[in-house]
Amino acid sequence: MSHLQERKPFGQCTPALLASFSTIVGPEHVLTPSTLAADEYARYGRDHTEDLYFQPDVVLRPANADEVSRIMRLCHEYRIPVTPRGAGTGLSGGALPAHGGVVLSTERLNRIIQIDERNLQATVEPGVVNEAFQNAVKEVGLFYPPDPASKGSCFLGGNLAHSSGGPKAVKYGTTRDYVLNLEVVLPTGEIIWTAANTLKNSTGYNLTQLMVGSEGTLGIITKVVFRLLPFPQQNILMLVPFRQEEQAAEAVAAVFRTGIIPSGMEFMEREAIAWSSEYLQIPLTLPDDIRAHLLIELDGQDLDQLYKEAELVYGVLEHYDVGDILLADTATQKDELWRIRRNIGNAVRYNSVYKEEDTVVPRAELPTLLKGVKEIGARYGFKSVCYGHAGDGNLHVNIIRGELTDEQWNVGLRQPISEIFELCVKLGGTISGEHGIGLVQKPYIGIALKETNLALMRGIKQVFDPHGILNPDKIF
Amino acid sequence: MSHLQERKPFGQCTPALLASFSTIVGPEHVLTPSTLAADEYARYGRDHTEDLYFQPDVVLRPANADEVSRIMRLCHEYRIPVTPRGAGTGLSGGALPAHGGVVLSTERLNRIIQIDERNLQATVEPGVVNEAFQNAVKEVGLFYPPDPASKGSCFLGGNLAHSSGGPKAVKYGTTRDYVLNLEVVLPTGEIIWTAANTLKNSTGYNLTQLMVGSEGTLGIITKVVFRLLPFPQQNILMLVPFRQEEQAAEAVAAVFRTGIIPSGMEFMEREAIAWSSEYLQIPLTLPDDIRAHLLIELDGQDLDQLYKEAELVYGVLEHYDVGDILLADTATQKDELWRIRRNIGNAVRYNSVYKEEDTVVPRAELPTLLKGVKEIGARYGFKSVCYGHAGDGNLHVNIIRGELTDEQWNVGLRQPISEIFELCVKLGGTISGEHGIGLVQKPYIGIALKETNLALMRGIKQVFDPHGILNPDKIF
Missing domain, CATH: 3.30.70.2190 (Alpha-Beta Plaits)
Structure with missing residues (x-):
């Protein structure tokens, strides 16, 4: 991809820029270390990934697509890195502001705009909590199946970022299987709808499915049209x-x-x-x-x-x-x-810091994967707790920190994790089923994807985000 | 997208190039007007779209991905347009060699490589006939649901190009819902697998779903891994x-x-x-x-x-x-x-030349669409026969040529067709549910997609196909 430009250095969140942000979203929705208690501010620099922390320069809480668009136009012009953030329940560090800059929180984009009972569809904003949405549609006899373990707190926008699954995915598919149409603010500030509100669509490239699973690197989703099913009684x-x-x-x-x-x-x-x-x-x-x-x-x-x-x-x-x-x-x-x-994830977290690997293989290869994980653990001297969506071949491998030293934890595990992922690929699988690559699986992406695949992805990223400001350096 | 290059003029299929093709696929699989009876050769310049015809310079019938790759490397180097072709049952002109050049027929890529009963998956080549594949998996109690009306003759590769549906799509989804992984030869000749053989995948951008529905403009699919279901008895x-x-x-x-x-x-x-x-x-x-x-x-x-x-x-x-x-x-x-x-489509074709519009709207808007189509027909003086997948909101509108003059047929229908498509979009729908845009719906793409969407698609096309040789000028 020789036509890719070298990325210029990122710009700084100057006082002038902060003032512009304040005009766009209102001063009460521009959060900085000087306007918010330290622990509350720190919340925007963490997610559920190990014990990682990155401090953002500023947190913005826009209320609608137009405000998001105006923010992105400024950030595009001034080369400010922007990290979109839902509820922060991610397990791969996708929402961590690794380059500082702006954290763009979707917490105020939290309306269920319409539940269309005639068409079995709903239009929602990305900051709606998964379970709140499930409950709202259930009240009218409808069913939104994707139910990640964190459904009580995670946002639908985060679910879209990784195409989250959950237990029901085995019968009903993952988040991507329920998305018909997305309103997206591009990194340049332009606003598009990706498709139409139809069950079938053969009209141009599938931008909808390109956005789903792109971990907030291609655009910021500001509205979603989901299809729904009759609720199984x-x-x-x-x-x-x-x-x-x-x-x-x-x-x-x-x-x-x-x-x-x-x-x-x-x-x-x-x-x-x-x-x-x-x-x-x-x-x-x-x-x-x-x-x-x-x-x-x-x-x-x-x-x-x-x-x-x-x-x-x-x-x-x-x-x-x-x-x-x-x-x-x-x-x-x-x-x-x-x-x-x-609550297995929470229980493990309560017991110890851990690394969660989101391994996935064809269903019938699960016994081989499980055996391999345990064998690798025995060989390298770490303990793992394994569970997950067996019907999908999706095994969550929680590597327990326990008594491991910093050196063992930060460096020593790279080789065995690589071996686990290589086993997945050998069995026809890959390195993430539903948690995404984000920051922490990025060193391993080359195990799953060839350089040609990555070059195509980088090329696509360049088309959407010519200055590389949106969730930079995630995935690849 | 200012970085897009102007496309250079296409090259010619010189005798030297034909000789190279012959070395790659074998002389018996290089077809030209001088080696094949006129009516047999003409078959490669037609599909089921109205009465359109474009003559290719040469038809190549490679046997595997390696041969496809070597063909593409040459065509990339010499800027030869390449139109991939399945069974030629398409209804939007997607397989027509509008710029001449190479027609790359997948007819010899026709193996069912594996039916994996343990994992409810199958690996096939794109030249397998849809119904032959359905029957093969049914024999072991499995089910491949997508069943376009032309299932007895259409190829799975063509189904992938448009994400074909058929009657069962209302319950089971379209072709795209069964694709796990694709082997693709890129326009540059590189060979990739798009994903993994897993039900879930959150590992990088979804190249699989980008390929499905791209109408042979981004790459040539040479193998497919489908998921299957238990056969409903x-x-x-x-x-x-x-x-x-x-x-x-x-x-x-x-x-x-x-x-x-x-x-x-x-x-x-x-x-x-x-x-x-x-x-x-x-x-x-x-x-x-x-x-x-x-x-x-x-x-x-x-x-x-x-x-x-x-x-x-x-x-x-x-x-x-x-x-x-x-x-x-x-x-x-x-x-x-x-x-x-x-056989409605065949019966209509038997009665008259016709234009088929593949309108799609949210399910409950179907009565309004149907009424609108008839009202537009009455106003502009054409007759239509309507049928289709009502459960999906997908109405096939067949406009009958009947006694219309050339002028009325070729020019006069543009305005009423535009009005039908504008009605679809107004109702939350779009201009193709399962037939694709190809050549004949291209003039209307702007009704469904904004310029920003089209610019993104052109940018993606440029990433995959820098010289614009693969199925040029289709869709947009």
């Missing part, structure tokens, strides 16, 4: 204990071969479920010989039908060395089981 | 006659509000079904007062469940002025009904 949830981890992983592919597509198929190794139930103080019987669990959910409109499917699932599980299967009886019990699953 | 098919076209269109959105997602929801106005059944010589009772039909299919693994759903659908239909509903009793009857639906 019934579900069955079962917790299946296995005496061998790899058998749990093997059973996953076997269930799919019955023709059933579960709405959840979650893998948790012993420590994942033990740490989380303890963290939440939810008592759970965990016999000594149990090494892993599958949490299997079936959903639909008809309970009789689900019981038939559950029988088929039981038929598959009989062939494995399983303990007593717990069939959740009540809504409370279901809620507790899902809370345990969703 | 049961289905119910009903043909519902309506006494008013718009009521048929209205009933569509009402069915979805019950919570049922049909696997087919097809609209056919009276003449569409009448012409097709006559063309196929399949007798069909068509009372004088019936103006339109919906063909509704429900599918799943459990017949009892489908009958419950059918009762709910009947409950909705009771509120409309419908005739006797035909519930297909046998596989033969189902097959006949689907053949009638699929």
Whole structure:
């Protein structure tokens, strides 16, 4: 890509610029270290990635696309780095202002603009919390499936940045599968809609899917049109204990071969479920010989039908060395089981600093991946807690800091993490399923993508962001 | 996009170049007017778009990605335009060699390389016929849903070029929803894989979805990894006659509000079904007062469940002025009904040259679109036959040439077609749902996309194809 320009050095957030920002968003929405308590300001320099911190020069909280556009025009002109930020629940450092400059918070872009019951669609702003959106559409009988573990706090805009999944992705797909159209402010300040509000579209290149998963490097999403589904009224949830981890992983592919597509198929190794139930103080019987669990959910409109499917699932599980299967009886019990699953990350974080690797492989390769991760851990002397969306082949590998030295933690882990990622690629997989590359996986991107792929991506970045100001140096 | 270079004039297919092509693909796979009967050669200059014809300088039939790569390196060096071609069933002129040069036929890239039953995936080449692939995976209990009307002859590569849909798209999505990974030869001759063989991927920009729907302008797909589903073993098919076209269109959105997602929801106005059944010589009772039909299919693994759903659908239909509903009793009857639906395009073509507009709007806006199309037709004095995927809001408007003069046909229709497309956009829709823009919709692209969107697309094209040789001047 010889026509790519060398990037000029970034500009500074001068007092004059700060005054201009103040005119655009109002002085109360221009936050600096001198206007906000230190700990509150520091919040904008962190996310949920390890213990990383970068201080922004200024935090801006625009209220609409027009304000975002005016901010971007200034930043484009003055070469100010801009890092878009949702709720800061990311796990790859994508929202960290690694070059300082502006953090552009979407917290005030938080309206559910329309729920269109005639067309099973909704138009929302990116600062809406995932669960708030789910609940709003559920009230009118509709269903927005993507449900990351952090659904109670994460923003839809962040979900779009990484095409977040969650347990239901196995049946319903990830965030990208629900996006019809996006209003985007480009790094130059221009405002576009990427597509149309239709289920099908064969009108030019797919800018919508190019934006989704681009981790805030190509534009700032200011409105989203989602498609929705009818809400599935019934579900069955079962917790299946296995005496061998790899058998749990093997059973996953076997269930799919019955023709059933579960709405959840979650893998948790012993420590994942033990740490989380303890963290939440939810008592759970965990016999000594149990090494892993599958949490299997079936959903639909008809309970009789689900019981038939559950029988088929039981038929598959009989062939494995399983303990007593717990069939959740009540809504409370279901809620507790899902809370345990969703809080594993929090429980691990409570126990130790950790690095989370978001490995993903074709579903049936999961036992091989799991075995490989443990073998690499044993060889390099680190402990990992593994869990994740087994139905998607998406295994979250949490590497526990424990007693590792700074040197071991910051440098020594590079080689084993590379080996884990190389194993993923060898198995037909890649290095992130739903968390993105951001800052912390960037050193490993070359394992997943060839130089030609990266050159194409850099070329695309250059087309959208000629001065390279938007979330600079993320992904590649 | 000031950094875009002016495109140099295209080069010529000199005898020396033809000799080089011959070395790459073998002399028997270099076709020219002097080596092939005129009518056979002419086939490579046509598709199913109106009666358009462009003669290529040479047709090449490579056997693998390596040969495609070597062809592209030469064409890149000598600035030869290359038009990739599948089965030539396209309806927007995307495969027509409008600048002459090379037609690169994928007819020999026709292997089903692997059907991976463990992972519910398949790896295929782009020259495989859609229906042949469907049948191959069905044999092992798997399901590849996208089924364009031309499924018996169209290639999967062409389906990828436009993200083809078909009747099942309403429940199962279009081609793009089944693509995990693509092997692509870039216009420069480099070979990449766009992603990984995983259900989820958050590793860099989504080059896969950028390729799908790019109508052969960004690269030549040489292998595809598709995800598959378990084959739905049961289905119910009903043909519902309506006494008013718009009521048929209205009933569509009402069915979805019950919570049922049909696997087919097809609209056919009276003449569409009448012409097709006559063309196929399949007798069909068509009372004088019936103006339109919906063909509704429900599918799943459990017949009892489908009958419950059918009762709910009947409950909705009771509120409309419908005739006797035909519930297909046998596989033969189902097959006949689907053949009638699929052959409407052929029946129209048999009756007259026609222009097909692939209009698409949010589902509930279909009655307004249909009414608008008829009103515009009445005002400008042309006849149209309308049918299509009502569940997706995707209405195929066939404008019949009939007695129109050359002037009326070639020039006079531009204004009414523009008005139809403007109506689509006003209703939240766009100008192509699944046929693409290609050559014939290109004059209208500005109705759907703003100049900023087009500039981004041109910039992306420039990144992939710096000399602009691949399917030049299509889309924009």
